Amino acid sequence: xxxxxxxxxxxxxxxxxxxxxxxxxxxxxxxxxxxxxxxxxxxxxxxxxxxxxxxxxxxxxxxxxxxxxxxxxxxxxxxxxxxxxxxxxxxxxxxxxxxxxxxxxxxxxxxxxxxxxxxxxxxxxxxxxxxxxxxxxxxxxxxxxxxxxxxxxxxxxxxxxxxxxxxxxxxxxxxxxxxxxxxxxxxxxxxxxxxxxxxxxxxxxxxxxxxxxxxxxxxxxxxxxxxxxxxxxxxxxxxxxxxxxxxxxxxxxxxxxxxxxx
Amino acid sequence: xxxxxxxxxxxxxxxxxxxxxxxxxxxxxxxxxxxxxxxxxxxxxxxxxxxxxxxxxxxxxxxxxxxxxxxxxxxxxxxxxxxxxxxxxxxxxxxxxxxxxxxxxxxxxxxxxxxxxxxxxxxxxxxxxxxxxxxxxxxxxxxxxxxxxxxxxxxxxxxxxxxxxxxxxxxxxxxxxxxxxxxxxxxxxxxxxxxxxxxxxxxxxxxxxxxxxxxxxxxxxxxxxxxxxxxxxxxxxxxxxxxxxxxxxxxxxxxxxxxxxxxxxxxxxxxxxxxxxxxxxxxxxxxxxxxxxxxxxxxxxxxxxxxxxxxxxxxxxxxxxxxxxxxxxxxxxxxxxxxxxxxxxxxxxxxxxxxxxxxxxxxxxxxxxxxxxxxxxxxxxx
Numbered sequence: 001x002x003x004x005x006x007x008x009x010x011x012x013x014x015x016x017x018x019x020x021x022x023x024x025x026x027x028x029x030x031x032x033x034x035x036x037x038x039x040x041x042x043x044x045x046x047x048x049x050x051x052x053x054x055x056x057x058x059x060x061x062x063x064x065x066x067x068x069x070x071x072x073x074x075x076x077x078x079x080x081x082x083x084x085x086x087x088x089x090x091x092x093x094x095x096x097x098x099x100x101x102x103x104x105x106x107x108x109x110x111x112x113x114x115x116x117x118x119x120x121x122x123x124x125x126x127x128x129x130x131x132x133x134x135x136x137x138x139x140x141x142x143x144x145x146x147x148x149x150x151x152x153x154x155x156x157x158x159x160x161x162x163x164x165x166x167x168x169x170x171x172x173x174x175x176x177x178x179x180x181x182x183x184x185x186x187x188x189x190x191x192x193x194x195x196x197x198x199x200x201x202x203x204x205x206x207x208x209x210x211x212x213x214x215x216x217x218x219x220x221x222x223x224x225x226x227x228x229x230x231x232x233x234x235x236x237x238x239x240x241x242x243x244x245x246x247x248x249x250x251x252x253x254x255x256x257x258x259x260x261x262x
Numbered sequence: 263x264x265x266x267x268x269x270x271x272x273x274x275x276x277x278x279x280x281x282x283x284x285x286x287x288x289x290x291x292x293x294x295x296x297x298x299x300x301x302x303x304x305x306x307x308x309x310x311x312x313x314x315x316x317x318x319x320x321x322x323x324x325x326x327x328x329x330x331x332x333x334x335x336x337x338x339x340x341x342x343x344x345x346x347x348x349x350x351x352x353x354x355x356x357x358x359x360x361x362x363x364x365x366x367x368x369x370x371x372x373x374x375x376x377x378x379x380x381x382x383x384x385x386x387x388x389x390x391x392x393x394x395x396x397x398x399x400x401x402x403x404x405x406x407x408x409x410x411x412x413x414x415x416x417x418x419x420x421x422x423x424x425x426x427x428x429x430x431x432x433x434x435x436x437x438x439x440x441x442x443x444x445x446x447x448x449x450x451x452x453x454x455x456x457x458x459x460x461x462x463x464x465x466x467x468x469x470x471x472x473x474x475x476x477x478x479x480x481x482x483x484x485x486x487x488x489x490x491x492x493x494x495x496x497x498x499x500x501x502x503x504x505x506x507x508x509x510x511x512x513x514x515x516x517x518x519x520x521x522x523x524x525x526x527x528x529x530x531x532x533x534x535x536x537x538x539x540x541x542x543x544x545x546x547x548x549x550x551x552x553x554x555x556x557x558x559x560x561x562x563x564x565x566x567x568x569x570x571x572x573x574x575x576x577x578x579x580x581x582x583x584x585x586x587x588x589x590x591x592x593x594x595x596x597x598x599x600x601x602x603x604x605x606x607x608x609x610x611x612x613x614x615x616x617x618x619x620x621x622x623x624x625x626x627x628x629x630x631x632x633x634x635x636x637x638x639x640x641x642x643x644x
Contacts, residue, residue, distance in 0.1 A: 033280075071273045072280075187284060190311040194279050195322050197270035 001054035001150060003045040004105055006128055007038040007073055009066040019230040026228055029225050032069040037116025039076075039185040041180035043232050046077045047183065052150055059105055065199055075188035075196035086206040093223040098130030100209060100220075105204055106135055109124060112155070113175040116176035117142055123179070132175035134260070142179040144182065162242045265560070266328070274330055278337040281310065286341035293344045293468035294614050299424055300345060300468060302379050307345075312338075313352050317361060328570035329462020330502070332511040332562055339515025343618040344468025346512065351420050354508060356383025358501050359429050359445045359487040368447060368484070372427045381426035386416035386474055393418075393624070394631045396431070396495070397439035401476060403432040403446060408483045410446060412476040415458065423457040423472040426450045430476070434492055443494035445487040455477035465617030503569055503579035508581075509626035510562040510586035515621070517555055517590035520615040522550070524597035527604075538600070547596050554589035561585050566569055577639050584632045587622040594619045 011017065015029040019125045034042075044243040045056045057080045064085040073081055084100055105113070113132070118125030127140070132139035144165075145158035159164050160179055188196070210217060238254070240247045255262045267275065285307060285466050293300050301470060316331050318324025326334070339346040360373040360383075375381040392398040401414025416422070427449040435442040448455050458473030488497055527546065528539035538544050565582040568575035594616045598605030605612050 068269050068273055069276075072277060075277060102525050187310060189309070190315060190324050193274055194326075196277075197273055219402060 001048060001052050001111045001148070002054050002108060003048055003054060004108075004110040004113045005038065005042045005045045005058045005073070005078070006058050006101065006113070006131070007042060007058050007070065008035045008116075008119045008121075008127075009033070009062045009069045010035045010119050010121045011247075019228040023227045023229065025101070025225075030065065032066050034069060034072055035116050035119045035121075037118060037120075037178055037180070039116075040180065040182050041114035041116050041176075041188060042073055042076060042078060043114070043185040044176075044178060045182045048148055049077075049111070052148060054111075057082060057108070059084075059101055060084070061101055063155060065201075067203060070201055071196040071199065072188065073202075074199045075192040076186055077188075077192060080202065081199075082202045082204065084204045084206060084209060093221045094124060094126050095130055095222060096217070096220045098127045098134060100206070101127070101136040102131045102206060103209065103213060105131065109173075111150075111153075111172045112148075113137065113173065115175065115177050117177045117179050128175055128177050133173075135173075137173050138170050138174045139175045139177070140168060143175040143176045144179050144181045146176065148181075265596050267333075270465065271333060272328055275333045275337065278312075278334055279340075282337050282341035286338065286345055290342035290345075291611070291614070293342055295467075295608075295640075297344075297462070297467040299348065299470050304348070304379060306348070313349065313379050314377035317357075318351060318375060321361065321369065322377060328507070328566040329563055332507060334568040335508050335511035336515040336518065336562075339512040341515075342468065343512070343621075346515070347420050347466055347469040347621075350508060350512070351385070352379065352383045355385040355501070355505060356425075356429065359385075359497065360447060362497070362500075363445075363487040363489065363643060364447065365484055372447065372449065376427075382421050382424050383427060383429075383612060384419055384421040384425040384474075385429040385431075386419050386422070387431050388418045389415060390417050394628055396443065396498075398436075399431060399433055399443070400436065401430065401432040402436065403433075403434055403444060405483075406480070409480045410483065410486060412446060412448065412454075412479040412481065414476050416474045416476075416610070418461065418471060419474050420469055420471055422474045423460050423470045425474075428455075428474060429487060430474075430492060431498075432476075438492065440495040442492055443498075444491060445494050445497065446481055447485040447487055448479060448481055450474065450483060452461045452479055464620065465614070466621050473537065503565070503575050506579040506583035506626045507562060507565045507569055509556070509622060510565070510582040512625075513586035513590035513622050514555070514559055514562060516615050516619050516622070517551075517558070517586075517593040520590075520594045520597040520612055521551055521555060523611050523615075524551075524593075524600045526601055527597075531602075547600060551593045551596055553590060558586040558589040559584075577636060580627070580632045580636055582628075583626050584636070586630055587629070590619050592621060 009032050010027045012031040012033050017028050018025060029157050054077045058078045060070055060083045062083055062085060064087050067083050067085060070081045070083055084104060103202050115128035131141045140157050140159055142159045143157050144160055147156040147228040154169055155172060155174060156169050157176060158167050187200060240250055289303055298557055314323035315326045335350060338349055355375055357376045360368055364373055372381060376383040391596050402577045403410045403412045414432060427447060429449050430446045431443040432444055432446055434444060454477045456475055458475045460472040461469060463471060488494060529537055530545055531538045561582040565575050565578040568578055598616050599613045601610060601612050605608050
């Protein structure tokens with residue numbers, strides 16, 4: 001089976017993030033990791049490969065400085081990583097990214113494409129669906145369980161909804177987005193790390209890809225940010241005292257009425 | 263001169279850090295509190311293959327260079343000192359002489375299972391009357407036909423009470439001092455070999471440290487780990503620098519963990535209307551700690567680099583161990599001060615780092631011994 005995985009490089013959870021003084025951009029400390037939900041997608045792809053044989057290829061769209069982070073996908077067991085790289089500009093248009101990734105992915109006949117349900121930085125969760133639409137694949141989001149039937153060229157998926165679980169049978173090729181609960185991403189072995197350290201990551205430079213497509217980035221981008229507004233939070237402390245049962249009641253009340261989070 | 267890690271080493275560092283953060287760090291406080299060997303964690307971690315990191319692929323290892331190994335020692339220690347000590351014992355001191363001198367049978371029975379984590383290894387130097395003064399050890403080995411008979415007691419043995427085998431330093435002739443030393447393999451179950459008292463420690467809890475007793479313990483002649491008799495001290499010299507670099511790297515791990523906790527605390531803890539990191543005296547502490555940590559890391563990496571190149575580095579390794587340890591002790595002290603009274607509370611990590619760091623003063627050579635050694639090297643024969 002040929003399985004593709006979309007993986008985004010995102011800031012580490014403890015990377016310092018701030019809005020620039022002129023509010024035109026977000027400045028992020030250069031500490032990167034592979035997006036958690038994409039790791040779920042990769043783990044599932046690797047399990048499918050272990051069961052049915054085949055190849056797992058990871059695709060990403062990132063700045064050149066982030067490419068090394070993708071070695072962790074090889075450390076986990078991916079056969080190849082292909083990264084579209086760019087420098088000096090920030091591309092925020094999801095459709096633009098999806099179009100460029102689709103151009104690279106469509107060169108091979110994938111049976112399955114996986115992505116994470118959303119990324120921790122932008123939390124939009126649309127790129128995967130856009131790629132599926134461009135490639136003409138059906139898409140199933142929020143997948144928590146999957147069964148493959150290679151002979152029938154079908155997959156049986158379970159997905160989460162507000163009303164409960166939905167079970168679908170879908171023909172391949174299909175794009176699936178991974179939801180928490182699908183699996184637990186494996187911890188790479190040191191042998192995996194050593195292999196990843198020596199592996200070659202295939203990169204496609206954005207200008208080269210655009211030239212192949214005979215287009216320019218400015219013509220592809222339809223969305224640009226105007227400004228960013230930082231969130232200013234102040235910390236309030238309240239110490240709740242008393243018997244545990246009473247304290248819990250008061251805490252729930254405060255979370256409902258003051259913090260308004262439940 | 264390029265001071266940076268290679269992209270591969272950076273990747274390795276980040277990956278190991280992620281593994282430690284996921285598997286080990288969350289259990290560090292529990293390991294410290296319970297002071298029991300974490301068998302489940304050991305099995306889980308052993309599967310990842312790190313125990314064979316420094317050995318060549320031909321024997322099932324990973325063939326990592328010395329800087330990569332130093333990175334590993336730092337990162338795993340940063341997660342939990344108690345766990346790291348046991349892991350590193352299996353990776354380095356507890357298995358090195360079996361790899362160097364053990365025959366195929368010994369390698370199959372002991373070495374390979376140890377680097378897979380299936381057996382626990384240790385090495386025994388210290389006795390109640392001799393730590394730094396190896397010439398004075400009183401564990402004696404006497405040849406008896408095709409056997410050696412070992413008698414003695416070893417103290418402060420990391421993994422000792424739970425080990426499956428031990429590399430034991432014994433003398434064939436106490437009168438010969440350093441020239442009578444030898445390493446022997448003694449396996450669990452050998453009559454006359456058994457664990458003694460377990461030592462309750464203020465730090466490095468989770469690693470089981472204690473006494474090993476040898477009473478007319480007979481081992482086959484091939485359990486002498488060495489090509490010749492009485493060359494033990496010479497063989498020790500082969501890995502002494504590596505042990506010192508390793509200890510320096512462990513110091514970096516403890517210091518870095520404490521430093522980052524101190525940083526987070528200084529950014530959040532408010533006093534007189536500002537985070538305490540706002541105040542000059544706190545800023546000065548971080549400036550000094552950062553400089554010491556940076557300098558210590560460069561010394562450790564330089565020594566590791568020289569080790570990897572096969573360059574003589576006794577001075578550099580001793581300096582690295584000494585400086586990194588002293589830097590670590592300063593950092594863990596300062597961080598507990600930054601935490602104020604919370605620095606004493608068990609619910610906050612700094613007190614654990616403070617307690618754990620003390621072992622650095624003894625492991626790999628006391629600082630009094632290292633100072634004397636360095637002084638003699640620098641001043642030469644007078």
